[in-house]
Amino acid sequence: MARPAILIARAVFPEVEHKLRQHFEVEAAPPGVVWSPSQLVERLQGKVGVLTTGGERIDAALLAACPQLKIVANLAVGFNNFDLPAMTAAGVLGTNAPDVLTETTADFGFALLMATARRVTESEHFLRAGQWKEWSLDLFAGAEVHGSTLGILGMGRIGQAIARRGALGFGMQVIYHNRSRLEPDKEAACQARYVGKDALFEQADHLVLVLPYTPAAHHTVGAAELARMKPTATLVNIARGGIVDENALVAALRERRIAAAGLDVFEGEPTVNPALLTVPNVVLTPHIASATIPTRTAMATLAADNLIAFLTEGRALTPLNPQVISA
Numbered sequence: 001m002a003r004p005a006i007l008i009a010r011a012v013f014p015e016v017e018h019k020l021r022q023h024f025e026v027e028a029a030p031p032g033v034v035w036s037p038s039q040l041v042e043r044l045q046g047k048v049g050v051l052t053t054g055g056e057r058i059d060a061a062l063l064a065a066c067p068q069l070k071i072v073a074n075l076a077v078g079f080n081n082f083d084l085p086a087m088t089a090a091g092v093l094g095t096n097a098p099d100v101l102t103e104t105t106a107d108f109g110f111a112l113l114m115a116t117a118r119r120v121t122e123s124e125h126f127l128r129a130g131q132w133k134e135w136s137l138d139l140f141a142g143a144e145v146h147g148s149t150l151g152i153l154g155m156g157r158i159g160q161a162i163a164r165r166g167a168l169g170f171g172m173q174v175i176y177h178n179r180s181r182l183e184p185d186k187e188a189a190c191q192a193r194y195v196g197k198d199a200l201f202e203q204a205d206h207l208v209l210v211l212p213y214t215p216a217a218h219h220t221v222g223a224a225e226l227a228r229m230k231p232t233a234t235l236v237n238i239a240r241g242g243i244v245d246e247n248a249l250v251a252a253l254r255e256r257r258i259a260a261a262g263l264d265v266f267e268g269e270p271t272v273n274p275a276l277l278t279v280p281n282v283v284l285t286p287h288i289a290s291a292t293i294p295t296r297t298a299m300a301t302l303a304a305d306n307l308i309a310f311l312t313e314g315r316a317l318t319p320l321n322p323q324v325i326s327a
Contacts, residue, residue: 002025003023003025004023004025004048004049004055004286004311005024005025005026005027005046005047005048005237006024006025006026006027006047006048006049006051006307006311007026007027007028007043007044007047007049007050007051008020008026008027008028008029008050008051008234009029009035009040009043009051009052009053009056010029010033010034010048010052010053010055010056011025011028011029011030011031011032011033012028012051012075012300012304013296013297015297016297016301016304018062018100018298019301019304019308020051020304020307020308023307023308023312024049024076024307024311024313025047026204026239027043027047031244033229033255034055035056037057037062037215040056041062041065041066042107044062044065044069045068046064046068047066047068047069048068048069048070048071048311049069049070049071049072049073049307049310049311050069050071050072050073051075051300051303051304051307052072052073052074052075052081052303053074053075053076054074054075054076054079054080054081055081056081056312058072058081058082058083058087058092058094059083060083060086060090062191063086063087063090063092063223069090069092070091070092070093070310071093071094071095071306071307071310071311072092072093072094072095073093073094073095073303073304073306073307074094074095074096074097074303075097075299075300075302075303076096076097076136076290076299077096077097077098077101077298078096078212078213079094079096079239079320080212080213080214080240080242082094082320083263084320087321087324088321088323088324091324091327092324093310093316093319093320093321093324093325094319094320094321095303095306095317095318095319095320096318097298097299097302097303097318098157098212098318099157100295100298100299100302101289101290101295101298101299102157102158102161102302103161103267104289104290104292104294104295105123105158105161105238105289105290106158106161106162106164106165107142107192108238108264108288108289108290108291109158109208109210109236109238109289110162110165110166112236112238112262112264112283112285112289113145113150113206113208113234113236113262114145115262115283116169116206116235116236116261116262116282116283117142117143117144117145117206117234117260118142118143118145119140119142119260119264119281120283121277121284122140122260122280122281123139123140125142125280136214142259143205143206143232143233143234143259143260143290144205145170145172145206146170146171146172147170147171147172147173147249148172148173148205148206148312149172149173149174149175149203149204149205149206150162150163150166150167150170150172150173150174150204150205150206150208151174151175151176151177151200151201151203151204151205151206151207151208152174152175152176152177152192152207152208152210153176153177153178153197153200153208153209153210153211153220153221154178154209154210154211154212154239155176155177155178155182156178156210156211156212157187158210158238159176159178159210160182160186160189160190160192161190162188162208162210163176163190163191163192164190164191164234167190167191167192168191172206173193174190174191174192174193175192175193175194175195175199175200175203175204176192176193176194176195176200177194177195177196177200178194178200178211179304181194181235182194193280198228201226201228201229202228202229202230203224204229204230204233205230205232205233205234206233206234206236207229207233207234207235207236208236208237208238209221209235209236209237209238209239209243209244210238210239211239211243212239212240213239213240213243217240217242217243218242219241219242219244219245219248220244220245221235221237221243221245221248221249222245222248223245223248223251223252226248226249226252226258227252228258229257229258231256231258231259232259233250233258233259234258234259234260234261234262235258235260235261235262236261236262236263236266237261237262237263237265238264238289239264239265240265241263241265241266241267241268241269242267244263244267244289246266246267246273246275246276247273247275249261249276250273250275250276250278250279253279253281254279256281258283259281260282260283261281261282261283262283262284262285263276263281263282263283263284263285264286264287264288264289265287266287269285269286269287270287272284276327277289302317302318306318307320310325
């Protein structure tokens with residue numbers, strides 16, 4: 001009997017691909033290859049499952065063109081590349097990779113906060129360009145981190161992990177805003193205080209965005225929100241690029257209406273708004289918040305385990321639309 005056929009849409013670690021080959025006929029993208037939407041549809045013909053990275057759009061058009069597809073396993077925690085209602089209507093299960101990247105992403109979020117507040121990128125460019133001739137008292141003087149007010153927009157697992165680092169490690173006053181307030185024990189664990197959205201923008205010395213992307217969250221941070229921030233404040237985005245109006249952010253940075261920003265995600269990535277490259281007071285990284293070998297391996301392994309569990313046993317570890325399984 002022929003084994004089910006699956007697709008790995010982006011190259012993964014060899015041990016993860018080997019694990020999948022023990023159960024399925026596998027076609028895998030070569031390292032460095034990114035298929036276009038039409039190429040992805042072509043590769044998916046005859047496949048019942050696919051492992052995606054978050055960059056592959058799974059929408060109604062693709063589903064209609066790939067009627068044999070039964071499961072799409074994202075190795076990211078975010079799934080804004082999924083049209084989940086369309087997948088559910090087509091009877092296609094979606095899964096993601098929560099939990100395994102929480103602490104690593106929180107580490108990076110805090111690293112980006114530190115680099116932004118202390119002007120690490122700006123000062124390194126200055127040094128590499130041979131411009132450092134003498135020491136002065138105000139040479140790249142940045143913002144204080146310890147004892148300052150840390151604001152967090154989006155208080156899920158990663159937001160709470162960042163809050164713990166700020167409160168327990170740096171003595172920061174932590175405030176947050178979320179769609180729903182945390183339970184008292186969770187607030188106590190990360191020493192965080194709930195505030196309204198406007199108050200969050202007005203009071204934070206350092207504001208970190210960790211909310212999931214939805215159409216309703218598009219440009220949550222725009223000109224009006226940036227205008228509420230302190231001129232000494234910093235903004236860090238490790239959520240999704242579309243949450244920030246990048247043109248409004250560039251204007252605020254150029255006019256020094258906020259002090260600095262740190263961005264790991266971008267609207268339309270991997271394309272980066274060229275205006276962002278022209279402002280010195282922004283730290284830019286290429287979507288690497290979860291990029292450690294152990295964490296990325298765990299993410300890919302969880303995606304693989306979802307494929308194996310569903311296609312061999314009819315269950316899933318982290319389903320996004322579990323009604324597909326029961327149906």
